[in-house]
Amino acid sequence: MKYLLNFLKTNAVILLSALAFTVLYNGAFFNHFNQIYTSFNLSFFISIGIVLFAVTALALSLLCYRKTTKPVLILLFIIAAFTAYYMNTYDIIVDKTMIQNIVQTNVKEATDLFTWKMVGYFLVLGALPAFIISRVNLPKSTFKAALGNKIKIILLLLLIIVSQAATFSKNYSSFFREHKIVRFYANPITPVYSAIQFGIQSHTDGSPQEITPLGEDAKKSASDTDRHLTILVVGETARADHFSLNGYSKPTNPLLEKEQVVSLKNLSSCGTSTAVSVPCMFSGLGRENYSEKKFNASENLLDVLNRAGVQVLWRDNNSDSKGVMTRLGAFYQDYKDPKINTICDVECRDEGMLVGLQEFIDQNKNRDITIVLHPMGSHGPAYYNRYPKAFEKFTPACQTNLLEKCSVEEIANAFDNTILYTDYFLSKVIVLLKPNASHFQTAMIYMADHGESLGENGVYLHGMPYSIAPVAQKHPASIIWLGDGFKGLSFEALKQKADEPLSHDYLFSTILGLNKIETKIYDPKMDFLRP
Structure with a gap:
C-alpha cells in the first residue's frame, strides 16, 4: 500500500490533470457521443470516459518529464481552455x-x-489551473527513479485501455469504425496532435x-x-443555397437578377477554409492532389498569366492572397488599409476596391x-459588420459574434444581409466592365472559396475536415457574367451548364481559356467556358 501511495503521489499531478481535462474540457466530445447513441448506454458511456482519461493521461505522461512537467501542463491548460470555448460555442x-x-x-x-x-x-x-500548477511542489527524484x-x-x-477495449469490444469496434468524427473533439489530445502535425509540416515545408x-x-x-479583361472575384464564405439566383426564398440577389448572369448551382469547393481553398483554386493541382507543400514549391495560375503577357492585379480587402501573389508582389494592393480604401466605416468596404480601377484598366488598354x-x-462570426446598415433588409439580424445567443433565423438574416451587399458589389463590378466592352472582351467570374454553417445541428462557421464537413461548407456560390460580343460560349449555352457538377478545379483552365493562352498545362475538358 505504501508503495502504491508513493507511486500515486509521484504521478498525482498528471493523473489529476488528466481527470480535469476529461471532466471539464470535453463537453463537445461527450455531447457528440450522446448524439450518436440515442439509446443511452451508461456502462459504455463510463467506459468511454475511462478510456479518454487513460489516453489523456498517457499523452501527458509522454509529454511531461521532471522539469518539463509544469510548463507543459500550464501550456496545455491554456490551449484546452480556448479549444473548449470554440468547440462548445x-x-x-x-x-x-x-x-x-x-x-x-x-x-x-x-x-x-x-x-x-x-x-x-x-x-x-486556463489561467486558474495554470496558476495552481505553478504553485505545486513536485517530488524530486533521480533520473532512474523518474x-x-x-x-x-x-x-x-x-x-486500463486494453481492459476497457476487451470488455466492450463490439461497442469500440463500431465506435471507431463508424464514428471517427467524435475523436476529433478529444481535448487537448486533438489540438496538441494537430499542432505537432502542423509544426512538423511547417518545419519541412519552410526550408x-x-x-x-x-x-x-x-x-x-x-x-x-x-x-481580354477578366475580373475574378474570389468571394468569401458565400453559400450557394442562400442566393436567390439558385432558388433561395429571400430576395438576396435583386440586382444580379436584372443582369445576364449564370449561377453555377452545383459547384464544390477545394477546401472548407480560405487557407486551403484560395491557393488550391490557383494551383492547378486539383483538390485530390493539392497540398500546401506542393503549392509552395510551384508557380500558379497568375504566374502563368504574367509569363504570357497578361497584366495581373490583385486587390485584397480580406486577409491576404494566401501565397498566390508571392512572386508578383508589385501587383498586390492591400485595401484593408483606410489610407488606400476610400470607402470605410466600421471597417473598409469591398466596393472600395473598385475606386480607381478604371484608371488602371485605361493604363493597360493594349x-x-x-x-x-x-x-x-x-466572413463570420460578426456578420453584422460585413455590410453597411443600409443593407440590413432582413431582420431581426444577429448583432453579436456570440452566435449561440441568436436564433437560427437571426443568424441567417445577418448572413443574408452580407449576401445582399455582395449582390450590390458584384453589380458594380458589372457596371464597371460594361463600358469596356468596346475595347475588350469582358467577363466577370465570382467564385466563393467555401460555404458556411449557420447553426444547423449546432455547427457554426467553417473549417471542418473536408471528409466530415456539412454540405453547407463545401457548396459555395459562383456566378458568371459575359460582356456583349464575347467570342466563345453564348449566354444561352452557358445557362445549359449551370446545373452541371463543377468544382474549383475548373478555374485554372477556364481562366487560361478566357485569355486564349496556349500551353500544355491547359486542359480543355476543365474549361467550363469552352464552346
Whole structure:
C-alpha cells in the first residue's frame, strides 16, 4: 500500500490533470457521443470516459518529464481552455487545417472572434489551473527513479485501455469504425496532435526550396487579336443555397437578377477554409492532389498569366492572397488599409476596391488584363459588420459574434444581409466592365472559396475536415457574367451548364481559356467556358 501511495503521489499531478481535462474540457466530445447513441448506454458511456482519461493521461505522461512537467501542463491548460470555448460555442474541430487558419488569422479576424465568454473560459479553465500548477511542489527524484515511474504509469494506463477495449469490444469496434468524427473533439489530445502535425509540416515545408516553373510554354494565341479583361472575384464564405439566383426564398440577389448572369448551382469547393481553398483554386493541382507543400514549391495560375503577357492585379480587402501573389508582389494592393480604401466605416468596404480601377484598366488598354478582387464578403462570426446598415433588409439580424445567443433565423438574416451587399458589389463590378466592352472582351467570374454553417445541428462557421464537413461548407456560390460580343460560349449555352457538377478545379483552365493562352498545362475538358 505504501508503495502504491508513493507511486500515486509521484504521478498525482498528471493523473489529476488528466481527470480535469476529461471532466471539464470535453463537453463537445461527450455531447457528440450522446448524439450518436440515442439509446443511452451508461456502462459504455463510463467506459468511454475511462478510456479518454487513460489516453489523456498517457499523452501527458509522454509529454511531461521532471522539469518539463509544469510548463507543459500550464501550456496545455491554456490551449484546452480556448479549444473548449470554440468547440462548445461553434462546434469547431481544431485539426491541422484549423491550426493553419489560426496562425494565418489577422488582427481584424481575431477581433471578430473575441468575446467576454472567451475571456471567462480563459480565466476559469486556463489561467486558474495554470496558476495552481505553478504553485505545486513536485517530488524530486533521480533520473532512474523518474524513468521507472514513467514506465510504470504508461504500462498501467495501457492496461486500463486494453481492459476497457476487451470488455466492450463490439461497442469500440463500431465506435471507431463508424464514428471517427467524435475523436476529433478529444481535448487537448486533438489540438496538441494537430499542432505537432502542423509544426512538423511547417518545419519541412519552410526550408528553402526551388520553385518549379509552371507553363513555361505559355503564350497568347497568335490567331487571337482581341484584348481580354477578366475580373475574378474570389468571394468569401458565400453559400450557394442562400442566393436567390439558385432558388433561395429571400430576395438576396435583386440586382444580379436584372443582369445576364449564370449561377453555377452545383459547384464544390477545394477546401472548407480560405487557407486551403484560395491557393488550391490557383494551383492547378486539383483538390485530390493539392497540398500546401506542393503549392509552395510551384508557380500558379497568375504566374502563368504574367509569363504570357497578361497584366495581373490583385486587390485584397480580406486577409491576404494566401501565397498566390508571392512572386508578383508589385501587383498586390492591400485595401484593408483606410489610407488606400476610400470607402470605410466600421471597417473598409469591398466596393472600395473598385475606386480607381478604371484608371488602371485605361493604363493597360493594349494588354490583356486579369484583375483578382478578394472581398471580405460574408466572413463570420460578426456578420453584422460585413455590410453597411443600409443593407440590413432582413431582420431581426444577429448583432453579436456570440452566435449561440441568436436564433437560427437571426443568424441567417445577418448572413443574408452580407449576401445582399455582395449582390450590390458584384453589380458594380458589372457596371464597371460594361463600358469596356468596346475595347475588350469582358467577363466577370465570382467564385466563393467555401460555404458556411449557420447553426444547423449546432455547427457554426467553417473549417471542418473536408471528409466530415456539412454540405453547407463545401457548396459555395459562383456566378458568371459575359460582356456583349464575347467570342466563345453564348449566354444561352452557358445557362445549359449551370446545373452541371463543377468544382474549383475548373478555374485554372477556364481562366487560361478566357485569355486564349496556349500551353500544355491547359486542359480543355476543365474549361467550363469552352464552346
